Amino acid sequence: GQSLEQPSEVTAVEGAIVQINCTYQTSGFYGLSWYQQHDGGAPTFLSYNGLDGLEETGRFSSFLSRSDSYGYLLLQELQMKDSASYFCAAETGANNLFFGTGTRLTVIP
Amino acid sequence: DTAVSQTPKYLVTQMGNDKSIKCEQNLGHDTMYWYKQDSKKFLKIMFSYNNKELIINETVPNRFSPKSPDKAHLNLHINSLELGDSAVYFCASSQVSGNTIYFGEGSWLTVV
Secondary structure, eight states: OOEEEOOSEEEEETTOOEEEEEEEEOSSOSEEEEEEEOTTSOOEEEEEESSSEEEEETTEEEEEETTTTEEEEEEOSOOGGGOEEEEEEEEEETTEEEEOOOEEEEEEO | OOSEEEEOSEEEEOTTOOEEEEEEEOSOOSEEEEEEEOTTOOEEEEEEEETTEEEEEOSOOTTEEEEEEETTEEEEEEOSOOGGGOEEEEEEEEOTTOSOOEEOOOEEEEEO
16 A cells, blocks of 8 residues: 655744654655645645755755655744644656645744 | 635535535646545545546545536535545646646535
8 A cells, every 4th residue: 555654743943943754655656745734724835856855945945765765844944834734745646646644843932 | 816716615514415516726737636634634635637537536435426527627526425524625736747736725524
């Protein structure tokens, strides 16, 4: 079967750096995406890694290692508004995203 | 302008009823989806349509029937609703070769 495992909850202090890990096991794999979802809202795209290495977009960075079936999302200079759920998602085929279990990030003052 | 819009946003209905959720996207995308998010926030794909043709049909009860009149619309009809169907249903769209999916605001379905 397919699975993407993430920690269920993470708590971090405002201004700090937090890393959310994702390990995957899928039948096909083309890349890893990250989505953010605030309570009551829709998932919104954050980043995509099609190749190994680090992708940086402002305060957010994402990393992929295909050999380790592993990726992470790094959030820097945490703000209160970053409190949300974060999902990794594996692109397992054309137009097919398989989502992870989600990590609820709580940013505290 | 809302990119992916779905209606209704909230729906409370009794077991056994039939209901529909409508979805429209104005992004010019060829591919549309329906995802289900349960109470544990697990987000699972149900269907994927590419230019009105069914591409992905995950293991979903046949009480769920998607209909795509054109590539900008993908509606979801649910027959004989059950308590376990209570969830948030997200419509989404993307380019054919795109890896970014744009989600609607969700339709919160509660079956009582």
